[in-house]
Amino acid sequence: MIGGAIGDDVHVGGVVRFLQMAEQLGYEVRCLGPAVSVERLLEEVAAYDPEIVAVGYRLTPESGRAVLAHLARAAREQGQAGRRWVLGATDPVAEHGRALGFFEAVFGGSADWQDVVDYLRGAPTRKAGGIPPQTVVERILWKRPFPLLRHHFGQPTVEATVEGIRRISEAGVLDVISLGTDQNAQEHFFRPEEMDPREHGAGGVPVRTPDDLRALYAASRTGNYPLMRCYSGTRDQLAWAEMLHETIHNAWAAVPLFWYSQLDGRSQRTLLESIPEVQAVFRWHAERGIPVESNESHHWSLRDAPDVVAVAAAYIAAYNAKQAGVTDYVQQLMWNNPPLTSPAMDLAKMLAKLELVESLAGPNFRVWRECRTGLTSMPAGFDRAKGHLAASTFLQMAVKPDIVHIVGHSEYHHAATAEDVIEGCHVVNGAIQLALQGLPDMTRDEAVQARKAELVQEAKLLLEAIAGLAPAGVEDPLTHAPTLAAAVRTGLLDAPHLVGNPAARGEVAVRFTDGACRAVDRRSGRVLTEAERIALLLAEEIV
Structure with a gap:
């Protein structure tokens, strides 16, 4: 040329x-x-x-x-x-x-620069009527060096959501539409008699039949033909998996290992009930070659858990997916979470998660990196939120993500409309294009590397302590539901926001020092090493 x-x-x-x-x-x-x-x-x-x-x-x-x-x-x-x-x-x-x-x-x-990239690849563009790849792994490889863009979308009615999906698809800027369904659907889809009519459409689109999902998927069959995916329900998750596969060709599953249970109140399942069900969901997708994401570790950070807990939780979730036979695993990394985390310590925490999770990688277990801006970190005000979204995305590019999950800049005020989604994609694309021109290697910063090494070492101590809770004869403690439930009950896995939760200890105290979230002694405020925290908890458990 x-x-x-x-x-x-x-x-x-x-x-x-x-x-x-x-x-x-x-x-x-x-x-x-x-x-x-x-x-x-x-x-x-x-x-x-x-x-x-x-x-x-x-x-x-x-x-x-x-x-x-x-x-x-x-x-x-x-x-x-x-x-x-x-x-x-x-x-x-x-x-x-x-x-x-x-x-x-x-x-x-x-x-749009994506049109330029399509042209240079000699690939079919949306203007030429071509259809981009329709599996997530193929689409990641096809779109490189750009990451896929994903965004939640769900309006209070099915009809409004169908029309919005059509507009988003025709705009051609989003690769993955992540359906946001209302809580009634997530928890009670297969038990409609338990739904609260007053909550219809609260928090997402009120899908009530498989045909609703088919209509939503059909609306995406235009423009750049985005992939579609939806979180597993918070109950009846195997039934949800089968339905999503048949109706929207779910691009990949997303289900946390510990959450969507009594731990967050999204269902009333105990951990002894929910963890085996999640493991069965992992196996179901593995048997069909469908990628899996365990949106696990950031749930701990959303509740102000010490960073080491989030890092260990990321490894446990990925390990369970691998043991279930999953071959393509999406590691979601939520940045700015908790919001007081500094960019440098955020990067260190993500690198620690990646080091541990990617230590599991091999010919039969590929790890794909997905980054997103912190859900609770978005400031009020549309312009400030867009600036935060762009800045956070720019930092995320330091870890070379395969997928960027865009958090709606309007969410502080209202659920994202189709126009909000399209605008958010343009904001993020601008940050990504600038980053791809050449970033300094922020991962090599001395403070970042020191914190990453500290987190990796402490997470390994925590994982060993959790495994040590297993009764004699348990061959694989990190996939043993009673052992994992015990880790939460004893407080080895804990977060301040879990206070009063029947499934958790909820007693850990934290403080942000140098931009990192660390456990502290509740009485003195002194920062605890992970070895000290574990020793205190296990001593109480023995007593």
Whole structure:
């Protein structure tokens, strides 16, 4: 590929970005620079013999029309019109370029970079009626270096949600629509007599029949054909798994190991009931080759658990998925969680989770990284929330995510509309595109590395202590539901917000020091090492 800004145009930045993106995708590129005359451009084209010629022009539409017409005429006269010519320009100049019928592709200033990437890959674009890959792993590999974008969506009625999904799909900016269903559906779908009519539509779309789900999926069969997925219900999870697979072709399952139980009140299942059910859900998806996400560890941090608890919980969930036979595992990393966590300590915590979880990786267990902005960290005010979303996404790019889960910037005020979702995708895309131009390696920061090492070491101590709760004869304590329930009951896995919870201890005290969430002695406020915390808890358990 060869490219340059033509005529008197010295604005070569757009051409350079286009060539950089092409180079990342495997093209051999050559940039001619700014203000390249038509005559010189054609000489270079004849000598270089490129597959694609990229032309940029950002001056006035009137002069642009003359320069582009001169280029098209001269190229035809010299037998160069048969090449693949591409124009990048302001929107008004782009209109003149399209009218010439000379360029294979024209990208105006408002063009979506995903369209540019589609073109460079030679892949079918939504404008050409092509359908992108329809499994999450294939779509991740297809879209690289960009991560997939995922966003929750669910309006108070099925009809409004269907129409919103159609608008989002046609916009072509979102890869994964994550259905948000109301709590009545999540807990009582298969027991409708238990639903509270006053709660219909509270917190999401009130799906009541499989046909509701089929209608939602059908609305996504347009535009860029986004994948669709939905969290498992908080009860009857195997029945939910089967239904989601049959109706919306659930792109991947998402179910926590400890939660959606008495622990968070989303159902009344005890841990001794819920953990085996989740393990069965893991196996069900594994048998069908469907990827699994255990949205586990961030639930502990949402309740202000010490960082080490969240890191250990991430490993336990991934380990259970692997032992159940899952081959493609989505590790969700919720940043800014708890909200007082500093960016540096946030990065360290995520690196610790990844080190432990990815230690399980191998030919039969692939780990895909999914990042998201902290649910409770979004500030009030649309503009502030969008700024926070962009900044958080920029930091997340330090770990090279495969999926970015966008948290709606409107959520402090109202459930995201289709327009909110589309706007959020544009905000996040801007941050991602900037990051892909080249970030400094923030993961190598000394403070980040020191905290990561500390968390890894302490999480291993915690995992050993949990395994030590198992009765004699238990071969695999970290998949043994009574042992895992005991870890919560004794407080080895604990969070301040669990105070008064019948399934948990709820007595751990924490303090944020240097931006990290650490356990402290409740009386003195002194930070406890994990070895000290474990020793105190086990001593009380023995007594």
